[in-house]
Amino acid sequence: MQQERGKRERILEAAQTVFARKGYYQAKIEEIAELAGVGKGTVYEYFVSKEELYKEMFKVILNRYTEYVMVEATPEMTTKEWIRHLLEMHLRYMLENRQHMPTNFGDLGGMDTEILGWMYDMRKRSVNRLVPVFQKGIDRGELKGMDPELGANLLIGMMRGVTLPLMVEGTYGEPSQVAEAMTEILFHGIAR
Amino acid sequence: MQQERGKRERILEAAQTVFARKGYYQAKIEEIAELAGVGKGTVYEYFVSKEELYKEMFKVILNRYTEYVMVEATPEMTTKEWIRHLLEMHLRYMLENRQHMPTNFGDLGGMDTEILGWMYDMRKRSVNRLVPVFQKGIDRGELKGMDPELGANLLIGMMRGVTLPLMVEGTYGEPSQVAEAMTEILFHGIAR
Amino acid sequence: MQQERGKRERILEAAQTVFARKGYYQAKIEEIAELAGVGKGTVYEYFVSKEELYKEMFKVILNRYTEYVMVEATPEMTTKEWIRHLLEMHLRYMLENRQHMPTNFGDLGGMDTEILGWMYDMRKRSVNRLVPVFQKGIDRGELKGMDPELGANLLIGMMRGVTLPLMVEGTYGEPSQVAEAMTEILFHGIAR
Amino acid sequence: MQQERGKRERILEAAQTVFARKGYYQAKIEEIAELAGVGKGTVYEYFVSKEELYKEMFKVILNRYTEYVMVEATPEMTTKEWIRHLLEMHLRYMLENRQHMPTNFGDLGGMDTEILGWMYDMRKRSVNRLVPVFQKGIDRGELKGMDPELGANLLIGMMRGVTLPLMVEGTYGEPSQVAEAMTEILFHGIAR
DNA sequence: TATGAATGAGCGTTCATTCAT
DNA sequence: CATGAATGAACGCTCATTCAT
Numbered sequence: 001m002q003q004e005r006g007k008r009e010r011i012l013e014a015a016q017t018v019f020a021r022k023g024y025y026q027a028k029i030e031e032i033a034e035l036a037g038v039g040k041g042t043v044y045e046y047f048v049s050k051e052e053l054y055k056e057m058f059k060v061i062l063n064r065y066t067e068y069v070m071v072e073a074t075p076e077m078t079t080k081e082w083i084r085h086l087l088e089m090h091l092r093y094m095l096e097n098r099q100h101m102p103t104n105f106g107d108l109g110g111m112d113t114e115i116l117g118w119m120y121d122m123r124k125r126s127v128n129r130l131v132p133v134f135q136k137g138i139d140r141g142e143l144k145g146m147d148p149e150l151g152a153n154l155l156i157g158m159m160r161g162v163t164l165p166l167m168v169e170g171t172y173g174e175p176s177q178v179a180e181a182m183t184e185i186l187f188h189g190i191a192r
Numbered sequence: 193m194q195q196e197r198g199k200r201e202r203i204l205e206a207a208q209t210v211f212a213r214k215g216y217y218q219a220k221i222e223e224i225a226e227l228a229g230v231g232k233g234t235v236y237e238y239f240v241s242k243e244e245l246y247k248e249m250f251k252v253i254l255n256r257y258t259e260y261v262m263v264e265a266t267p268e269m270t271t272k273e274w275i276r277h278l279l280e281m282h283l284r285y286m287l288e289n290r291q292h293m294p295t296n297f298g299d300l301g302g303m304d305t306e307i308l309g310w311m312y313d314m315r316k317r318s319v320n321r322l323v324p325v326f327q328k329g330i331d332r333g334e335l336k337g338m339d340p341e342l343g344a345n346l347l348i349g350m351m352r353g354v355t356l357p358l359m360v361e362g363t364y365g366e367p368s369q370v371a372e373a374m375t376e377i378l379f380h381g382i383a384r
Numbered sequence: 385m386q387q388e389r390g391k392r393e394r395i396l397e398a399a400q401t402v403f404a405r406k407g408y409y410q411a412k413i414e415e416i417a418e419l420a421g422v423g424k425g426t427v428y429e430y431f432v433s434k435e436e437l438y439k440e441m442f443k444v445i446l447n448r449y450t451e452y453v454m455v456e457a458t459p460e461m462t463t464k465e466w467i468r469h470l471l472e473m474h475l476r477y478m479l480e481n482r483q484h485m486p487t488n489f490g491d492l493g494g495m496d497t498e499i500l501g502w503m504y505d506m507r508k509r510s511v512n513r514l515v516p517v518f519q520k521g522i523d524r525g526e527l528k529g530m531d532p533e534l535g536a537n538l539l540i541g542m543m544r545g546v547t548l549p550l551m552v553e554g555t556y557g558e559p560s561q562v563a564e565a566m567t568e569i570l571f572h573g574i575a576r
Numbered sequence: 577m578q579q580e581r582g583k584r585e586r587i588l589e590a591a592q593t594v595f596a597r598k599g600y601y602q603a604k605i606e607e608i609a610e611l612a613g614v615g616k617g618t619v620y621e622y623f624v625s626k627e628e629l630y631k632e633m634f635k636v637i638l639n640r641y642t643e644y645v646m647v648e649a650t651p652e653m654t655t656k657e658w659i660r661h662l663l664e665m666h667l668r669y670m671l672e673n674r675q676h677m678p679t680n681f682g683d684l685g686g687m688d689t690e691i692l693g694w695m696y697d698m699r700k701r702s703v704n705r706l707v708p709v710f711q712k713g714i715d716r717g718e719l720k721g722m723d724p725e726l727g728a729n730l731l732i733g734m735m736r737g738v739t740l741p742l743m744v745e746g747t748y749g750e751p752s753q754v755a756e757a758m759t760e761i762l763f764h765g766i767a768r
Numbered sequence: 769t770a771t772g773a774a775t776g777a778g779c780g781t782t783c784a785t786t787c788a789t
Numbered sequence: 790c791a792t793g794a795a796t797g798a799a800c801g802c803t804c805a806t807t808c809a810t
Contacts, residue, residue: 007791025217028783030793039792041786050784080383116215120360127357137382144384150354150364150373151382157353161345165319168312172342181342189381190329190343191272192336199773221801231775233803242801391794407692409601413780423796425782434780464767504744511741521766528768534748534757535766537737545733546726549703552696556726565726573765574713574727575656576720583770604804606772615771617807626805 008046010036015057016100024054055118061100062122066129068093079137080187087159088179094163095175127152158182200238202228207249208292216246247310253292254314260285271329272379279351280371286355287367319344350374392430394420399441400484408438439502445484446506452477463521464571471543472563478547479559511536542566584622586612591633592676600630600691627691637676638698642705644669655713656763663735664755670739671751703728734758 014036018027029050033040047053069089073082127149134148143151162172162182172178206228210219221242225232239245261281265274319341326340335343354364354374364370398420402411413434417424431437453473457466511533518532527535546556546566556562590612594603605626609616623629645665649658703725710724719727738748738758748754 029785030783033793040784040794041792042790044785045790045792120356123356134382141384143382146373146377146382150370151377153353153357154350154374154377155353157349157351158346159349160352161347161349162342164312164315165345178342181338182346185338185343185346185381186377187381187383189377189379190326190335190338191379192333220799232777232801233775234773236802237773237775412778424780425796426794428781429794429796504740507740518766525768527766530757530761530766534738534754535761537741538734538758538761539737541733541735541737542730543733544736545729545731548696548699549729562726565722566730569722569727569730569762569765571765571767573761573763574710574719574722575763576717605806606804609772616773616805617771618769620806621770 007038011038011043011046012057012060015053016061019054019057020100058122065093079133079142080183082133084179084183087182088175090159091175091178094167098167126156130155199230203230203235203238204249204252207245208253211246211249212292250314257285271325271334272375274325276371276375279374280367282351283367283370286359290359318348322347391422395422395427395430396441396444399437400445403438403441404484442506449477463517463526464567466517468563468567471566472559474543475559475562478551482551510540514539583614583618587614587619587622588633588636591629592637595630595633596676631694634698641669655709655718656759658709660755660759663758664751666735667751667754670743674743702732706731
């Protein structure tokens with residue numbers, strides 16, 4: 001029983017590594033099983049199918065990410081502080097987890113329609129978590145009047161826009177500085 | 193007599209549709225051939241392998257996109273005008289080509305490392321085409337002093353950030369209005 | 385629990401039959417699998433590839449043959465007795481195994497260069513096993529002074545020369561008599 | 577018309593090279609066509625199928641070989657002289673035509689039953705051409721009383737037995753000397 | 769007659785999933 | 790619960806052959 005929990009988690013972790021490294025279709029569940037130190041059949045003891053395993057693993061990552069990123073984010077912060085903090089933590093997380101959450105995740109592509117739809121839903125949740133932040137900022141008078149969803153989508157886009165090269169090439173120096181620069185642009189624009 | 197000079201093009205077009213609909217791994221050469229109205233073997237007369245076909249098709253899309261988006265973009269425009277125009281054309285293109293260039297493209301994911309690397313290179317080209325625009329804007333005094341590559345990456349990110357929901361859900365109304373809103377935010381920020 | 389320890393053997397045996405009947409390139413893995421009473425995939429559980437299966441099967445045959453032929457061959461025999469025995473056993477074996485080791489084996493031909501090289505190596509082993517026999521015969525003064533390798537190659541050639549029609553047409557009567565005639569010719573020549 | 581003849585022969589010659597180099601199944605008729613300097617379809621203008629081309633080419637080789645080998649073979653020769661001559665010419669031919677008539681020919685194997693049967697017939701013709709030679713030798717009192725077919729088969733076997741390593745490894749020195757040694761063994765045996 | 773673009777049957781191999789132990 | 794041997798649907802790719810020109 002104790003064992004059981006451990007196994008499920010080991011599979012999930014192995015799935016993370018392998019899916020990240022190979023992508024969904026190239027990942028073989030045998031390899032995941034091996035890396036997890038369990039038999040191939042055991043994977044099916046815990047997860048109905050490859051797809052289910054993928055989704056489950058994705059949720060785990062998302063949760064871990066969310067938790068990590070939201071640490072110390074308090075309601076007292078200004079919207080700017082909050083977003084700056086989000087950006088920095090995001091960059092830190094990505095930098096620290098290059099192994100487990102590389103380019104293959106993050107955005108859809110190459111997958112069939114069904115799983116793709118599911119992943120889009122996941123993405124939407126992120127947006128939905130961000131929308132109230134923008135709304136509150138607007139209400140408080142910190143932000144311009146604007147479509148909060150547009151803001152959220154732009155922010156998420158910016159994050160990904162900078163994350164991809166960051167992970168692939170490892171550039172961009174200190175997360176705190178990049179976060180600062182990004183925040184500045186997002187809040188005050190690029191115009192001189 | 194190369195018999196039906198359009199064959200290569202028909203295959204490319206079919207590849208577009210099928211790859212877009214199914215993603216790289218789920219797309220079957222046979223289906224592409226059928227849709228193109230040719231025999232399975234014919235595909236291999238024109239393309240060495242599935243992967244090569246994919247890349248070739250991707251280039252075609254990219255070119256078409258670039259051409260479409262850059263129409264009427266003149267060097268006399270201010271950076272702001274130029275980017276606003278880019279955004280609007282981008283949104284128009286995506287809206288018009290939901291069928292052929294949906295969520296599966298645009299970003300990596302689910303593919304194996306080799307083809308993924310190739311696609312990242314493609315993305316980099318886009319960035320590299322944008323960098324000089326930012327640089328010029330800075331030099332002209334239109335933009336703040338900033339890392340032009342960061343700017344390019346953020347812009348690309350924003351574009352994708354808003355494209356995805358646009359294509360999946362079809363929201364956001366008029367491209368010109370959304371482009372306007374995005375430009376405003378990019379240039380003057382979200383801060384009040 | 386390796387489930388049915390005979391599975392590998394059954395596949396090997398089926399391979400024997402099918403490869404013999406159809407030749408390397410015409411033999412289909414699926415047919416071998418069927419004949420062995422296993423699924424197509426199972427073949428690949430035990431053998432990496434068609435080529436590997438072929439080689440493995442070939443070794444098995446060769447071993448069985450060698451074992452059969454060498455039974456009761458003792459060092460005390462004279463060279464003549466030894467060779468006469470070899471010839472007789474060879475003929476017997478071929479006659480008994482028409483099903484499994486027909487014309488397709490035994491010599492190269494029709495195969496691509498890689499596997500052909502491997503098979504030539506196999507042949508060489510046979511030669512190498514025969515050379516010392518000739519050498520000993522010469523040393524003992526039973527045979528003329530001669531290149532023992534030439535002798536070995538001639539003997540092998542003679543064996544095949546008579547085996548082929550034997551198997552295809554089934555003629556030549558009693559192995560012991562044919563062996564006797566062959567030995568007589570080999571040792572004392574055809575000249576009157 | 578003049579042209580026609582030339583084309584057919586060029587195809588035949590190319591077939592020789594390619595079949596020899598690759599074996600029947602690995603040879604691609606496209607490669608043969610290319611080497612012959614004709615279009616792929618043209619091959620089918622002259623030969624019904626790959627198999628027919630193979631057979632036709634085989635006959636050509638056989639004829640050329642027979643012609644070459646039988647040159648200067650006169651009825652006045654003793655059987656021994658005749659066979660010695662045959663052996664030497666055979667070795668010379670094989671040495672000179674390593675390119676065109678290598679290991680892949682010469683003996684069956686790897687091919688499917690139909691073509692195999694055909695090739696066995698070809699072989700039989702060789703035997704049938706040799707049988708009278710033995711018979712005559714016996715009648716003349718030059719050879720022992722023996723089954724002339726057995727003699728013929730043994731001789732053919734010996735020839736192949738020494739040809740294979742000769743072509744693969746290129747050993748065995750001067751054809752005339754090897755022929756001499758072989759004749760000596762065949763006529764007077766290996767016994768001291 | 770000559771061509772080579774087009775074709776599709778055919779095959780080796782992979783891998784998610786099942787299930788007997 | 791755990792396992793891994795067994796399976797077979799699925800697919801990319803090849804190549805002998807056809808046929809319109």
